[in-house]
Amino acid sequence: MIHFPAVRQGPLRALSLRVLAAVGLVLIIVFVVYLDRDGYRDVNEDNLTLLDSAYYAVVTLSTTGYGDITPVSPSARLVNVLVITPARVLFLIILVGTTLEVLTEQYRTNLRMTRWRKTVKDHVIICGYGTKGRSAISALLETDFDKSRIVVVEKSATAVRQATSAGLVAIEGSATRSSVLNEAHVKNAKAVIIATDSDDASVLVALTVRQLTAGQVRIIAAVREAENAPLLKQSGAHHVIVSSATAGRLLGLSTSAPPLIDVVEDLLTPGQGMALAMRSAERHEVGTSPREVESLVIALIRRGKVVSVVEPAGVKIETGDMLVYVRDDRSTSSASSA
Known part of the structure; x- marks a missing residue:
């Protein structure tokens, strides 16, 4: 089941509000009629009781009559x-409006789903919305990636609701299933x-993705144990990040x-100071040493x-190289918040 970010209150909440409004309106009319009960007569020429007032209010408001x-x-x-x-x-407006609200909400959801299926392309699928998935x-x-091009696959209904609340498209189900x-x-x-909670699930997801895409889609996975x-x-994973080994190295460095460890945290924490970035080599930089570039280049991707x-x-920098450099993330954060 595909869940889209909520753009308005849910149909159940809207229905509940309308039911409360309808009941409140009936109670008001019952009160008004009962106050003036001497001005009403039934077929037996009797005065109205409280039950008669409620009966008259219901059949009158529902246009049964x-x-x-x-009177x-x-x-x-x-x-x-x-x-x-x-x-x-x-x-009548409340009753008709409730029906229209539900039908309109269903039509809007189906329309959004159809439009999404036609336009979704070059998106990133996040398998797992735990700590690793949210961090990814x-x-x-932070790199200005379009949020609408992120799709979360999560089997937990609670996590799916959290993802949609964050403005993400989420699919409820196990990422190990091809469907x-x-x-x-x-x-x-x-x-x-792949940011699942277990290494065996990560392996199954990677195998399923490779089978469905014939290896044409880049797979990045996180594992707990280095032996996996x-x-x-x-x-089929192109890149594998060992979370436990990385955490262990950081613990060792901190000792x-x-x-x-302060430098590493600065590089990994957005908006704090330094940040890692990557860009293409410019024409005037080809043939020069990375140390001669204005940016602090720490590696090349060739x-x-x-x-x-x-x-x-x-x-020497060659045509087509990607430069990995350290940028001042504080200026970037200030510019984006201004």
Whole structure:
């Protein structure tokens, strides 16, 4: 099931509000009629009881009108003209409006789903909306990635509601199932980020994605244990991040070289100071050393491989290289918030 970001209150809430409004209107009319009960007569020429007043209010507002209770006094007839008749019109608007609200909401949802299925392309699928999944989405949004091109696949209904509340399109179901990934249009995706809670589920997701896309979609996965990383790569993952090993290295750095952990946290925390970024090499930079570039270049990406800039022989920038550099993220954050 595909869930879209909520743009208005749900149909159940709207229906509940209309039911309360209708009941409140009936109670008001019952009160008005009962106050002037001496001005009404039934077929037996008896005065109205509270039950008779409620009966008269319901059949009048619903336009049933059996005619067994009628207003006979001028004040009762004036109340019918000035109060009950407008209330009857309002009651009908509430009933018709409720039906239209539900039908309109269903039509709007179907229309959004049809439009989404036609236009979704080059999107990123996030399998899992836990801590790792949310962090991956935050990193994408920091690079100005369009939020509408992010699709969350999550089997937890609670996590799905959290994703839609954050303005994301979410699909409820297990990412290990091909039918769920097809709902996410995995064949047209730009990348699939696997951020599940278990390594075995990550392997199954990677195998399913590779089977459906024939290896044409980039797969990035996170695993807890380093021994499972080769298995994930064999399953089709292009990049594997070992979360436990990375956390362990950071813990070791915090003990042996505490200032280094501050640098790493600064690089990974958005808007705090330094940040890693990547861009294409410009024409005037081709043939020069990375150290001669105005930006602080720490690595080159050449034909999909990382080229270190600290090699003894020296490295020259070539056409098509991607430059990995350190930027001042504080100026970027200030500009975006201004």
